[in-house]
Amino acid sequence: MSFESLAQGPRRLLFDPAAWSAPGFGVFDSGAEQSHGLQPFGGGRNSTLRWPRDGGADWVLRHYARGGLVGRLIRHRYLWLGLERTRAWRELRLLGWMRDHDLPVPRPIAAHVIRLGMVYEQHLVTERIASAxxxxxxxxxxxxxxxxxxxxxxxxxxxxxxxxxxxxxxxxxxxxxxxxxxxxxxxxxxxxxxxxxxxxxxxxxxxxxxxxxxxxxxxxxxxxxxxxxxxxxxx
CATH class of the missing domain: 1.10.510.10 (Transferase(Phosphotransferase) domain 1)
Structure with a gap:
């Protein structure tokens, strides 16, 4: 798969242009759930939301979160070691490679990273697997x-x-x-x-x-x- 990138201040977006023709950063803002029709979805420690899409399969937006004792202190933040080493970037690229090799994984849509000094927060967007x-x-x-x-x-x-x-x-x-x-x-x-x-x-x-x-x-x-x-x- 081929991904493209966007930048907006401290934010970076890596996305599949074939899936998301007009990408933006607003959906990743805190409190954006209602304006974008996002709904709580699934479980686990990550904040996972279902993103209804007109004319196609729904998407899933995941806000990465830590577990365990560390997660109680810095739940959503990770140490900045460079953009290519962020978890969201690496997961999106791995999903893209697996899709290219016909492995049964969700279609990757986008990875979003916002740098906050020496730490960062991140999101991943994938296509929901229908009826699974x-x-x-x-x-x-x-x-x-x-x-x-x-x-x-x-x-x-x-x-x-x-x-x-x-x-x-x-x-x-x-x-x-x-x-x-x-x-x-x-x-x-x-x-x-x-x-x-x-x-x-x-x-x-x-x-x-x-x-x-x-x-x-x-x-x-x-x-x-x-x-x-x-x-x-x-x-």
Whole structure:
């Protein structure tokens, strides 16, 4: 994918001109939700908003936020180390590369960064995957057939064969659409790697999230047989 950039004072915008023909900075202003029709969407620590678009798929606007103890002190701000090293810039470029290689990720629309001296804040805009639900929500209501777990394993293998490392793979950022196909979200701190040594760690993180959810909710539909089917699909 080919991206273009805009500058306005301390702000920078990297965007896909094929998707956003008339980009602007106003939607990223504090309190802009009502004027742009933005609606709260999803969960997690990031401030995520659904952005309705006329004549096409909705977009999702994410305001990056820290978790843990640090997040209580500086929730939305990050140390400035240069524009190309900002998380939003890197995630947008990684998504663009993955789309070029036919990996099932959301279409990247734009990354917005505003520098505030030695720190910065950032947003990411992607296209919403239509009729898709997180794996976590699906498993709260019904079991996933064995074939579904195998398909998920094959999906993950595609990313790993391409050398893509997901930094926080969990049951919330694995999505399944209405046709039964899987997609991955949230590639903040994701990487392209030449080796595949990261694969066991990524899979272990997903397994921990599934065990954690099952411990919280006894009705959560996940078993060791399900995980075995995923590994069979992953190969």
């Amino acid at each position: 639900e997180p794996l976590q929500r699906l498993l709260q209501t019904a079991p996933l057939p064995e074939a579904g777990w195998v398909l998920l394993g094959r999906c993950l293998r595609r990313f790993h064969d391409a050398g893509v490392r997901h930094a926080d793979l969990n049951a919330s950022n694995v999505m399944r659409d209405a046709s039964g196909q899987f997609h991955l979200l949230d590639f903040d701190r994701g990487q392209r790697r030449d080796d595949h040594s990261f694969v066991p760690q990524v899979l272990a993180r997903l397994l921990r999230s599934l065990h954690k959810q099952r411990a919280r909710d006894p009705g959560f539909h996940f078993s060791e047989a399900d995980w075995a089917a995923l590994l069979d699909g992953h190969g």
